[in-house]
Amino acid sequence: MRGTLGFLAHRLLRALIALWLVSTVVFVVMRLSGDPVPLLLPPDAPRSEIFRVRTELGLDRPLPVQYATFLANVLRGDFGRSIHFREPAARVVLGYLPATFELGLAAFAFAVLVAVPIGVLSAARRNSLLDHAAMGVALVGQAAPTFFLGILFILLLSLKAGLLPTGGRGDWHHLVLPALTLGIFAMASIARLTRSAVLEVLRADFIRTARAKGLSERLVVAKHTLKNAAIPILTITGLQFGTLLGGAVVTETVFAWPGMGRLAIQSIYNRDYPVVQCTVFLSAVVFIAINFVIDLLYGLLDPRVRRA
Amino acid sequence: MVQVTRRHLLKGAAAAGAFAALPGPLVREARAQTTQKRELVVAQGGDISKFDPHFSTSSNDIRVSFNLFDNLLSRRPDGRLYPGLATEWKREGQTTWSFKLRPGVRWHTGDVFTSADVKWSLERTWDPKQNTRVNTVFTTIDRIETPDATNVVVHTKKPDPLLPARLAFYGGQIVPKKYLEAVGNDAFNARPVGTGPVRFVSWTKDDKVVLEANPDYWGGRIDADRVIFRSVPETAPRIAALLKGEVDVITQLPPDHGERVAGAGATQVVGALYAGLYVLAVNSKRPPLDNPLVKQALSLAVDRELIVKELWRGRGIVPSGPVAKGDNHYDPALPPLAYDPREARERLRKAGYKNEEIVIETTVGYTANDKPMSEAIQGMWREVGVNAKVEVVEYSVRAQKNRDRTFKGLWWSDPTSTLGDPDGMMWRLLGPGGPQDYWRHPRFDELGEAARFSVDEKFRGEAYREMTKVFLEHFPWIPVVQPYEDYGLQKYVEWTPNPNQQFEIRRFNFKFRRA
Numbered sequence: 001m002r003g004t005l006g007f008l009a010h011r012l013l014r015a016l017i018a019l020w021l022v023s024t025v026v027f028v029v030m031r032l033s034g035d036p037v038p039l040l041l042p043p044d045a046p047r048s049e050i051f052r053v054r055t056e057l058g059l060d061r062p063l064p065v066q067y068a069t070f071l072a073n074v075l076r077g078d079f080g081r082s083i084h085f086r087e088p089a090a091r092v093v094l095g096y097l098p099a100t101f102e103l104g105l106a107a108f109a110f111a112v113l114v115a116v117p118i119g120v121l122s123a124a125r126r127n128s129l130l131d132h133a134a135m136g137v138a139l140v141g142q143a144a145p146t147f148f149l150g151i152l153f154i155l156l157l158s159l160k161a162g163l164l165p166t167g168g169r170g171d172w173h174h175l176v177l178p179a180l181t182l183g184i185f186a187m188a189s190i191a192r193l194t195r196s197a198v199l200e201v202l203r204a205d206f207i208r209t210a211r212a213k214g215l216s217e218r219l220v221v222a223k224h225t226l227k228n229a230a231i232p233i234l235t236i237t238g239l240q241f242g243t244l245l246g247g248a249v250v251t252e253t254v255f256a257w258p259g260m261g262r263l264a265i266q267s268i269y270n271r272d273y274p275v276v277q278c279t280v281f282l283s284a285v286v287f288i289a290i291n292f293v294i295d296l297l298y299g300l301l302d303p304r305v306r307r308a
Numbered sequence: 309m310v311q312v313t314r315r316h317l318l319k320g321a322a323a324a325g326a327f328a329a330l331p332g333p334l335v336r337e338a339r340a341q342t343t344q345k346r347e348l349v350v351a352q353g354g355d356i357s358k359f360d361p362h363f364s365t366s367s368n369d370i371r372v373s374f375n376l377f378d379n380l381l382s383r384r385p386d387g388r389l390y391p392g393l394a395t396e397w398k399r400e401g402q403t404t405w406s407f408k409l410r411p412g413v414r415w416h417t418g419d420v421f422t423s424a425d426v427k428w429s430l431e432r433t434w435d436p437k438q439n440t441r442v443n444t445v446f447t448t449i450d451r452i453e454t455p456d457a458t459n460v461v462v463h464t465k466k467p468d469p470l471l472p473a474r475l476a477f478y479g480g481q482i483v484p485k486k487y488l489e490a491v492g493n494d495a496f497n498a499r500p501v502g503t504g505p506v507r508f509v510s511w512t513k514d515d516k517v518v519l520e521a522n523p524d525y526w527g528g529r530i531d532a533d534r535v536i537f538r539s540v541p542e543t544a545p546r547i548a549a550l551l552k553g554e555v556d557v558i559t560q561l562p563p564d565h566g567e568r569v570a571g572a573g574a575t576q577v578v579g580a581l582y583a584g585l586y587v588l589a590v591n592s593k594r595p596p597l598d599n600p601l602v603k604q605a606l607s608l609a610v611d612r613e614l615i616v617k618e619l620w621r622g623r624g625i626v627p628s629g630p631v632a633k634g635d636n637h638y639d640p641a642l643p644p645l646a647y648d649p650r651e652a653r654e655r656l657r658k659a660g661y662k663n664e665e666i667v668i669e670t671t672v673g674y675t676a677n678d679k680p681m682s683e684a685i686q687g688m689w690r691e692v693g694v695n696a697k698v699e700v701v702e703y704s705v706r707a708q709k710n711r712d713r714t715f716k717g718l719w720w721s722d723p724t725s726t727l728g729d730p731d732g733m734m735w736r737l738l739g740p741g742g743p744q745d746y747w748r749h750p751r752f753d754e755l756g757e758a759a760r761f762s763v764d765e766k767f768r769g770e771a772y773r774e775m776t777k778v779f780l781e782h783f784p785w786i787p788v789v790q791p792y793e794d795y796g797l798q799k800y801v802e803w804t805p806n807p808n809q810q811f812e813i814r815r816f817n818f819k820f821r822r823a
């Protein structure tokens with residue numbers, strides 16, 4: 001029991017340090033990248049107006065002071081007011097969260113539900129036609145840029161075939177193309193890794209023993225292989241969730257999906273520091289939380305991890 | 309105007325190419341060219357940021373706010389001023405303007421519109437406590453009087469010939485005094501109330517704005533029950549949404565996609581000549597750009613007709629000087645800017661040009677075609693022996709350089725003629741202390757100042773003609789093109805756009821074609 005608690009505490013501490021590092025990096029990078037004020041005002045705004053707005057936004061104070069205020073506020077859950085929307089940044093970002101969550105979840109479900117069976121089948125029937133076909137598709141899925149795939153889907157499935165809407169958010173019809181576009185990269189890499197993880201386990205001694213006992217191949221794969229191959233699969237799945245968050249930026253833009261990724265891009269262009277900081281922080285929290293859960297699952301699957 | 313949204317995010321040449329190559333015939337080709345629709349769906353390149361018309365001048369925002377709100381006067385697609393909330397206006401003496409308000413107009417809440425709303429709205433724009441984004445629009449106003457509920461008298465500090473034009477554009481939208489005082493700015497922005505042809509229903513950020521027809525609109529009920537503005541940032545999906553029939557109107561249709569929309573059967577292209585110019589602004593303080601002969605040579609070396617033909621697919625005209633076609637005091641007798649590479653070489657020789665590097669700092673997609681035009685012009689300049697270089701800068705870097713006035717040589721600018729007059733364009737930007745103040749000329753300055761404060765249009769016309777002459781010798785801008793701003797429309801939509809991005813849906817300019 002103590003081991004488990006220590007394991008948890010250790011992971012939690014690491015998560016907190018990661019969050020602090022992420023927020024600091026975003027803070028610094030955003031400040032390095034330029035001043036939001038010229039973007040807010042018409043080009044013929046007088047200098048006095050520029051100074052007034054800078055003061056109003058607190059941008060005239062020294063950087064260390066801004067940083068200290070920023071950290072103190074973040075600890076209280078306050079990310080400041082959006083420069084662009086003129087309302088609390090956290091409220092703005094949370095408003096975009098459901099759309100991204102919906103899209104991310106659909107893409108993730110699609111990726112995992114398709115990738116794992118394909119990977120396992122490919123490994124079990126190594127060098128079969130199915131294996132070659134599946135891995136070929138996976139290679140394309142990993143290589144094609146999201147932007148390109150998105151437009152291609154719109155042209156073929158939406159415009160030519162007339163099956164699905166070109167963009168926007170609405171009922172499940174609207175969700176299919178963006179989820180497919182967003183999930184395909186994660187799907188491809190999870191499938192490829194699942195295949196190699198399963199292949200590796202299939203070579204192990206205990207599998208030879210199981211086969212020698214006369215177990216059917218199906219049982220060998222289902223019962224003895226999958227659990228042992230699960231750790232690398234879980235790892236890549238957790239990591240792929242990160243690329244989903246990143247890919248959402250492009251996918252949401254192509255499909256006019258009102259999510260956090262688009263908000264992040266617009267806010268970066270607008271130099272809307274508070275909103276960018278809040279989106280990145282929230283994404284980091286989600287990413288870290290997912291990996292935290294995966295760490296816990298490791299412990300469940302393999303007791304040796306808890307002691308490591 | 310600040311137009312962040314005009315940049316085409318991730319504008320992929322590959323995707324655009326794939327799009328153009330896709331063969332016809334489309335799903336909707338044979339569809340009827342009439343409709344029974346009662347809902348108009350407009351897709352634009354970005355979401356709005358605010359409804360409050362005094363807190364934003366970005367093009368995505370004013371497309372919506374000019375329909376929720378009215379101005380005292382309104383500039384219609386023909387470029388002229390028409391009655392709006394004011395039915396009559398006249399100048400009395402040099403500095404006094406009187407306005408007669410339209411009787412019986414009501415706010416979307418049902419309250420009666422009065423002169424108190426007008427006074428309060430205009431004063432709100434410059435009130436330091438309100439802190440609006442349009443506080444420089446009415447700096448010429450001294451005080452406003454309201455003798456009764458339907459009359460307004462405005463006194464200006466100096467003669468201001470352009471007061472009616474200012475009242476017709478951004479900053480001039482009239483907002484409800486009583487409602488705003490009761491609920492405050494934030495609640496007003498969340499549930500805007502105007503007098504316009506549509507009223508607010510809902511806003512889902514980065515998705516859509518839903519508006520419904522104001523049945524009692526003084527200009528007549530519009531020919532739709534609802535108007536929806538959707539935000540579709542990418543060009544290719546925006547066009548796909550139009551071709552598929554999901555939306556009725558799309559904004560920001562790039563010239564190289566026009567043929568696709570025009571040739572699709574059920575859709576059409578409608579454009580308005582941009583109220584402004586696309587110019588290469590010049591840092592005339594930097595040698596060798598301080599030498600007028602060098603700038604004359606640069607202008608002479610640009611084959612504008614080729615640029616219009618190839619990069620704009622003919623959707624633009626070659627400017628004749630600093631005044632945009634359609635503006636007051638535009639001189640139709642002036643020939644288009646000349647292309648003469650031999651003369652350009654000659655003037656470079658006379659100028660003693662010693663192969664100094666001349667840099668164009670371009671953005672990618674801030675204005676349509678900025679990078680392709682930069683590359684074409686670089687080639688044309690190299691032809692005549694100019695050591696030209698193109699450097700790409702990010703949008704916010706451009707904004708910063710614009711503010712600090714630190715451009716190295718030339719950069720793209722798309723001066724908008726906000727008032728339909730040279731004062732609101734060349735003098736606003738090139739005048740002393742203006743955002744593009746890199747060059748001074750005593751006579752130019754004297755005339756610009758005098759024309760700003762003169763109500764004698766004959767004198768103003770002469771002043772701008774002489775300023776144009778000075779301009780064409782010194783080229784503080786190198787005007788390149790006056791493009792069309794194109795929209796894609798379903799054929800069943802009849803709609804005339806405004807030249808100055810003032811996207812208006814009114815009875816007089818919009819109609820669904822019914823069977």
